[in-house]
Amino acid sequence: MTKLLRVDDLKIHFRIPGEGLFRPRHKTLRAVDGISFDLDAGETLGIVGESGCGKSTLARGILGLVPVTGGSIWLAGEELAHLSARELRKRRQHMQIVFQDPLASLDPRMTVSEIIAEPLQVFEPNLGKKERKHKVQGIMERVGLLPNQINRYPHEFSGGQCQRIGIARALVLKPKLLICDEPVSALDVSIQAQIINLLMDIQEDMQLSMLFIAHDLSVVKQISHRVMVMYLGKMVEATTRDDLYRDPRHPYTRALIDAIPIPDPAIERNKKFEPLQGDLPSPLDPPSGCSFRTRCPMAADSCAAEAPAQREVSEGHWVSCHFA
Amino acid sequence: MNQTLAASTEIKGRSLWQDAWQRLLRNKAALTAVVVLATISLLVVAAPWLSPYEFDEIDWDLISTAPSLENGHIFGTDSVGRDLFVRTLHGGRMSLMVGIIATLVSLVIGITWGATAGYIGGRVDNIMMRIVDILYAMPFMFFVILLMVFFGRNIYLIFIAIGAINWLDMARIVRGQTLTLKNKEFVEAAMACGVSTPRIILRHIVPNLLGIVVVYVTLTIPQVILVESFLSFLGLGVQEPNTSWGALVNEGAQDMESAPWALLFPAGFLAATLFCFNFIGDGLRDALDPKDR
Amino acid sequence: MPWIPKTADMPIPLLEVNNLRTSFHTNDGEVYAVNDLSFSVEKGETLGVVGESGSGKSQLVLSIINLLASNGQLQGSIRFQGQELVGMKPKEINRIRGNRIGMIFQDPMTCLNGYLTIARQMTEVLMHHQGLDYASAKKHSIEMLDAVHIPDAKNRIDRYPHEFSGGMRQRVMIAMALLCQPDLLIADEPSTALDVTVQAQIIQLMNELQQEFGMSIIMITHDLGVIAGISDNVMVMYGGRICEQAPVFELFDNPRHPYTLGLLRSVPRLDTAGSVKLHSIPGNPPNLLQLPPGCAFVDRCQKGIPVCDQRQPRLREISPEHRVACHLEELP
Numbered sequence: 001m002t003k004l005l006r007v008d009d010l011k012i013h014f015r016i017p018g019e020g021l022f023r024p025r026h027k028t029l030r031a032v033d034g035i036s037f038d039l040d041a042g043e044t045l046g047i048v049g050e051s052g053c054g055k056s057t058l059a060r061g062i063l064g065l066v067p068v069t070g071g072s073i074w075l076a077g078e079e080l081a082h083l084s085a086r087e088l089r090k091r092r093q094h095m096q097i098v099f100q101d102p103l104a105s106l107d108p109r110m111t112v113s114e115i116i117a118e119p120l121q122v123f124e125p126n127l128g129k130k131e132r133k134h135k136v137q138g139i140m141e142r143v144g145l146l147p148n149q150i151n152r153y154p155h156e157f158s159g160g161q162c163q164r165i166g167i168a169r170a171l172v173l174k175p176k177l178l179i180c181d182e183p184v185s186a187l188d189v190s191i192q193a194q195i196i197n198l199l200m201d202i203q204e205d206m207q208l209s210m211l212f213i214a215h216d217l218s219v220v221k222q223i224s225h226r227v228m229v230m231y232l233g234k235m236v237e238a239t240t241r242d243d244l245y246r247d248p249r250h251p252y253t254r255a256l257i258d259a260i261p262i263p264d265p266a267i268e269r270n271k272k273f274e275p276l277q278g279d280l281p282s283p284l285d286p287p288s289g290c291s292f293r294t295r296c297p298m299a300a301d302s303c304a305a306e307a308p309a310q311r312e313v314s315e316g317h318w319v320s321c322h323f324a
Numbered sequence: 325m326n327q328t329l330a331a332s333t334e335i336k337g338r339s340l341w342q343d344a345w346q347r348l349l350r351n352k353a354a355l356t357a358v359v360v361l362a363t364i365s366l367l368v369v370a371a372p373w374l375s376p377y378e379f380d381e382i383d384w385d386l387i388s389t390a391p392s393l394e395n396g397h398i399f400g401t402d403s404v405g406r407d408l409f410v411r412t413l414h415g416g417r418m419s420l421m422v423g424i425i426a427t428l429v430s431l432v433i434g435i436t437w438g439a440t441a442g443y444i445g446g447r448v449d450n451i452m453m454r455i456v457d458i459l460y461a462m463p464f465m466f467f468v469i470l471l472m473v474f475f476g477r478n479i480y481l482i483f484i485a486i487g488a489i490n491w492l493d494m495a496r497i498v499r500g501q502t503l504t505l506k507n508k509e510f511v512e513a514a515m516a517c518g519v520s521t522p523r524i525i526l527r528h529i530v531p532n533l534l535g536i537v538v539v540y541v542t543l544t545i546p547q548v549i550l551v552e553s554f555l556s557f558l559g560l561g562v563q564e565p566n567t568s569w570g571a572l573v574n575e576g577a578q579d580m581e582s583a584p585w586a587l588l589f590p591a592g593f594l595a596a597t598l599f600c601f602n603f604i605g606d607g608l609r610d611a612l613d614p615k616d617r
Numbered sequence: 618m619p620w621i622p623k624t625a626d627m628p629i630p631l632l633e634v635n636n637l638r639t640s641f642h643t644n645d646g647e648v649y650a651v652n653d654l655s656f657s658v659e660k661g662e663t664l665g666v667v668g669e670s671g672s673g674k675s676q677l678v679l680s681i682i683n684l685l686a687s688n689g690q691l692q693g694s695i696r697f698q699g700q701e702l703v704g705m706k707p708k709e710i711n712r713i714r715g716n717r718i719g720m721i722f723q724d725p726m727t728c729l730n731g732y733l734t735i736a737r738q739m740t741e742v743l744m745h746h747q748g749l750d751y752a753s754a755k756k757h758s759i760e761m762l763d764a765v766h767i768p769d770a771k772n773r774i775d776r777y778p779h780e781f782s783g784g785m786r787q788r789v790m791i792a793m794a795l796l797c798q799p800d801l802l803i804a805d806e807p808s809t810a811l812d813v814t815v816q817a818q819i820i821q822l823m824n825e826l827q828q829e830f831g832m833s834i835i836m837i838t839h840d841l842g843v844i845a846g847i848s849d850n851v852m853v854m855y856g857g858r859i860c861e862q863a864p865v866f867e868l869f870d871n872p873r874h875p876y877t878l879g880l881l882r883s884v885p886r887l888d889t890a891g892s893v894k895l896h897s898i899p900g901n902p903p904n905l906l907q908l909p910p911g912c913a914f915v916d917r918c919q920k921g922i923p924v925c926d927q928r929q930p931r932l933r934e935i936s937p938e939h940r941v942a943c944h945l946e947e948l949p
């Protein structure tokens with residue numbers, strides 16, 4: 001299969017204005033620091049990590065919504081960095097995004113049909129009014145919205161329905177790549193399942209490639225073919241879904257898996273594990289060497305001295321840890 | 325079947341504006357204010373047809389007479405024998421016109437300045453907002469008075485001068501709002517869909533700014549009317565025989581004891597108008613506040 | 618995690634809520650956020666409350682501690698240690714709140730004042746409720762911070778809340794809630810905003826503290842995993858009412874209400890192999906302004922029978938301590 005998306009050593013750094021009145025020192029926040037992965041057509045890659053580890057920034061970087069500091073992004077064999085702004089805008093119809101906050105991602109002053117039709121107006125301006133409406137209603141039906149709600153406003157819908165509107169907008173151009181930035185985190189459990197099922201169906205139907213971002217490993221497990229775990233802007237482990245859950249190699253991945261409460265009192269009450277201690281270090285000054293070492297139960301002297309390289313421990317299973 | 329049924333019964337949505345309007349209609353104070361203000365505006369516009377007298381017509385026989393129905397001067401006359409009813413309405417025209425035009429001036433400058441600074445951000449924003457800060461520090465009343473003294477009392481100058489004071493607040497408010505809007509996910513979503521910058525500003529930023537601008541306008545108009553009154557009080561407002569509520573109040577105050585009606589009627593109209601605008605502004609703010617949803 | 622089995626029934630429960638109804642007066646009509654709720658919490662028991670967003674969980678606990686918004690109204694009875702709280706004078710309620718009943722919320726900053734040091738805020742509580750002097754209040758506060766595992770508590774107590782990380786602030790809030798050793802701790806989604814690794818720390822901490830201090834806990838969450846790990850009894854809410862209540866093992870092994878059943882099957886789980894397709898409950902949560910005359914779940918229920926549209930199902934005990942509100946349970 002051809003690789004639809006390839007991200008190579010991507011770096012996205014932010015300059016944070018320093019404090020102090022005289023000679024303020026700028027700090028660099030390495031939100032994404034050397035991430036590489038690729039994505040086949042029709043494949044779903046789950047990206048997991050705790051708040052602030054750079055998941056959203058990675059998504060924005062791929063879409064060209066934040067400037068990229070280093071590395072390269074290839075979409076269908078074409079490097080995006082070399083494209084002019086106009087050319088890049090054209091590529092946008094192949095990459096779409098679904099956001100975390102369902103209501104905030106819809107313009108409150110537009111009707112559902114205006115919202116969903118907006119990408120059509122940009123990329124298919126010659127489309128007749130009738131055809132456009134037809135397309136909008138078609139996609140609304142596909143994502144499980146009643147087409148007669150076409151003239152309603154976002155605030156008249158529930159969270160789950162708003163998320164469906166967001167998905168419809170992302171799909172109306174039939175993109176090749178769909179990036180979902182925590183699309184279910186803000187939803188109720190019973191609605192989460194609806195949206196996950198919808199995304200899985202659509203992905204199969206349209207042969208979409210999907211980047212599915214979440215902070216919850218159980219959600220990612222449901223939907224992904226492969227999973228990448230991030231910590232402080234770096235990849236710590238990446239492998240196929242089953243491999244990751246059967247044989248997690250990185251101490252952080254193991255801690256994440258252990259920390260997820262299982263909805264079964266018989267298991268949950270007998271679970272023996274030591275939760276990770278401490279909090280995420282500030283991304284402004286990450287620890288030297290391995291950035292996980294301040295919380296790692298296995299940390300040794302070498303971890304402070306040297307950052308672990310990414311190693312392939314078995315086929316397609318990458319880990320960055322000295323002792324994996 | 326679903327499709328045909330659905331297409332035939334398209335549900336109409338209720339926009340945020342309609343929602344806000346419904347809420348405003350339920351607000352008794354605001355609704356009363358709208359009615360009162362509408363009445364005042366109608367009176368003011370229809371002034372020439374409502375009274376047999378001209379606003380600068382002097383009746384030498386009736387100087388400083390009290391209100392009376394018999395001689396047709398229902399608000400009485402002033403110290404040079406002009407009909408106060410007509411003059412109050414005529415003054416209202418001037419005050420409201422100053423209020424509206426000056427607010428429009430401040431609106432245009434303020435929105436352009438604020439939205440540009442907010443949307444572009446970075447260094448441009450920094451420079452533009454520092455300019456606003458500097459202008460804030462200027463003693464504007466003093467500046468207006470100087471203008472008047474140099475160029476004479478020109479009514480247009482008043483509009484412009486007052487507008488020039490008020491756009492600063494507007495610019496700050498609009499900039500703040502633009503900054504928040506710019507970081508909203510729906511704007512990011514539009515960018516991700518390839519929508520161009522001018523279109524984003526027109527389709528997403530401006531419509532979402534309107535709510536706060538409308539509220540601010542209803543609160544700025546009375547403010548401007550007050551500033552004009554203050555200038556008139558200082559004797560720097562409109563020129564005789566033209567008049568405004570501020571000028572009338574000033575004249576009336578001079579012989580308040582002998583002819584209180586010359587103060588009370590214009591002052592009453594002025595106060596009522598100011599109250600109305602403030603009530604409407606508050607009502608709009610509540611109605612447009614999405615937290616209440 | 619060890620689990621203390623429920624002791625024999627006490628004569629009076631710690632908290633007894635009867636026919637509680639909380640309504641809000643809004644422009645669009647009366648909103649019944651909590652509707653005809655009755656339950657009790659025994660000493661040392663942990664009651665887990667789950668439910669959809671907007672099902673009235675937060676309003677329920679705000680009603681108990683009488684912190685409703687100004688347009689809210691309370692009916693029914695809330696007895697805490699035999700004392701009626703509904704209609705009590707604000708001054709007396711204040712004495713109970715923060716002293717006998719501790720609270721923790723999702724956002725620590727609703728409890729902590731950003732402009733005062735932690736020491737100041739904690740000692741104030743102790744000095745006010747227990748009449749301690751500053752020195753012993755501070756000593757006690759430091760002990761409490763130690764108990765919630767704040768490293769270097771002695772020095773950190775003089776810091777401001779914003780100098781703490783999110784998880785740490787949550788710990789400080791827990792420490793504050795436990796300062797006067799309350800008999801009841803109410804936790805409204807204490808871990809929802811936290812990362813999973815920090816959530817695990819907080820849940821473990823709460824379990825540990827309960828063993829140490831023996832208080833009762835009302836734990837609100839929408840994470841069934843958290844419920845499974847911490848509660849003795851579980852109450853499932855939907856549309857402002859209880860739809861099912863049972864001891865935790867019973868609820869997970871033998872869920873009876875269609876909503877509970879659907880909820881349990883719609884959670885993605887780590888412990889199942891591969892990806893089975895999730896069961897999902899169709900439809901959307903009800904609008905509290907337009908609740909149907911019958912069962913609130915009827916639009917989404919796949920087992921509905923005609924009577925569901927017409928009549929509210931009664932909450933019935935189907936086996937000891939297991940209560941369900943569903944017409945199916947009343948069928949012969």
Ligand SMILES: Nc1ncnc2c1ncn2[C@@H]1O[C@H](COP(=O)(O)OP(=O)(O)OP(=O)(O)O)[C@@H](O)[C@H]1O
Binds near residue numbers: 050
């Ligand atoms: N425009 C920006 N300027 C400066 N710093 C930023 C910017 N955007 C993000 N960051 C920082 O980059 C880091 C990564 O942020 P990001 O939003 O990608 O995290 P995330 O993994 O998506 O977290 P969450 O789970 O909370 O959404 C954070 O520390 C954040 O503060």
Ligand SMILES: Nc1ncnc2c1ncn2[C@@H]1O[C@H](COP(=O)(O)OP(=O)(O)OP(=O)(O)O)[C@@H](O)[C@H]1O
Binds near residue numbers: 643648677687
């Ligand atoms: N002051 C108020 N006025 C009117 N309605 C209110 C008010 N406060 C809460 N409500 C309504 O009461 C209902 C129950 O709210 P509540 O906060 O208890 O939900 P919840 O179960 O805690 O949800 P979540 O999981 O989102 O926290 C909601 O529908 C809400 O809109």
Ligand code: SF4
Binds near residue numbers: 293
């Ligand atoms: S490199 Fe060292 S600190 Fe980092 S994860 Fe491996 S053992 Fe832990």
Ligand code: SF4
Binds near residue numbers: 943
């Ligand atoms: S009462 Fe009827 S609608 Fe409600 S849960 Fe039971 S079967 Fe479903």
Ligand SMILES: [Mg+2]
Binds near residue numbers: 056057181182
């Ligand atoms: Mg994010």
Ligand SMILES: [Mg+2]
Binds near residue numbers: 676
């Ligand atoms: Mg709540």
